[in-house]
Amino acid sequence: MRLAVIPGDGIGPEVVAEGLKVLAAVLPPDVKLETSEYDLGARRWHATGEVLPDAELESLGQHDAILLGAIGDPSVPSGVLERGLLLKLRFAFDHYVNLRPGKLHPNAVGPLAGNPAVDFVVVREGTEGLYAGNGGALRTGTPAEVATEVSVNTAYGVERVIRYAFELAEVRPRRKLTLVHKDNVLVHAGNLWRTTFDAVADEHPGIATDYLHVDAATIFFVTRPERFDVIVTDNLFGDILTDLAAAVTGGIGLAASGNLNPAGTHPSMFEPVHGSAPDIAGTGAADPTATVLSVALLLRHLGHDREAERIEAAVAADLAERDPAAPRGTEQIGDALAARLAG
Ligand code: IPM
Ligand code: MN
Secondary structure (H helix, E strand, C coil), X not given: CEEEEEEECCCHHHXXXXXXXXXXXXXXXXXXXXXXXXXXXXHHHHHHCCCCCHHHHHHHCCCCEEEEEECCCCCCCCCHHHXXXXXXXXXXXXXXXXXXXXXXXXXXXXXXXXXXXXXXXXXXECXXXXXXCCEEXXXXXXXXXXXXXXXXXXXXXXXXXXXXXXXXXXXXXXCEXXXXXXXXXXXXXXXXXXXXXXXXXXXXXXXXEEEEEHHHHHHHHHHCHHHCCEEEECHHHHHHHHHHHHHHCCCHHHCEEEEECCCCCCCEXXXXXXXXXXXXXXXXXXCCHHHHHHHHHHHHHCCCHHHHHHHHHXXXXXXHCCCCCCCCCHHHHHHHHHHHHHC
């Protein structure tokens, strides 16, 4: 297993170290793990001015998968690393599925704690929409400034992510797919999403489908999240909804994600949904569980289903023993999970 590792900024290196610890503990002896670490992020940018040189992009592409911690630092102008590194990787490696499970673990804390029926997956489009960088500014810095960001939605891009979501719904017990958009306002993009969704739905008569405007979806995420199974949505709606999803399924410390290239033409990339959390970086307080669960997604993507399930079971058992009055640190949680898997 050739794994590229990008620890990145803030708490990234701390949580990635625990993710790798757990990976080493769960891998069967016949799988030889080779990791290559990439020094990318704020430190590198300050030292050299480089964000993601072509040679490194090329070399990252030679791996079976990428594990990423977090990108972004307040000392770097906003967007430089986010666009130049994280989004560049998603676009260059055609990560058109951004898979973000929202499962309420038993014993997780939060507003919905104890509701066993919360188990959904958000399929967020990863290469288009408002993230495409299709915009510009005129008369910058003057009172007459005009700024535009135009959402890019191609028939090709919309259809492939919707197809992935239907195929995923086919293998889930509840077999339901919800399209989330805002087609009462974003009529052009909304029309493309809805007509494509309806056309692909005809090929999946066994899947129950529905549609929600994104604002209404935020209400249901809080009041009735058990109504969701698979959700498909565009890049920005998916970004916002999955932070909310994390908040209602045990917190951002548990939310995992996979940036998938389902065709396998480039490596897929796995990362916690949370950011670099500069306020707690270096304190050892970050919860590495989201990274550990992202490692489980990575293993499943590479066909190691049994190991993925073992990690998820270890996390569930660990969550059951967590005491909110005595929070453990990053390393302690990683050690506890690794010990469970080794034992
Ligand atoms: C995420 C993050 C990124 C995004 C940022 C850091 C560019 O918020 O992975 O959800 O907006 O996609
Ligand atoms: Mn986000």
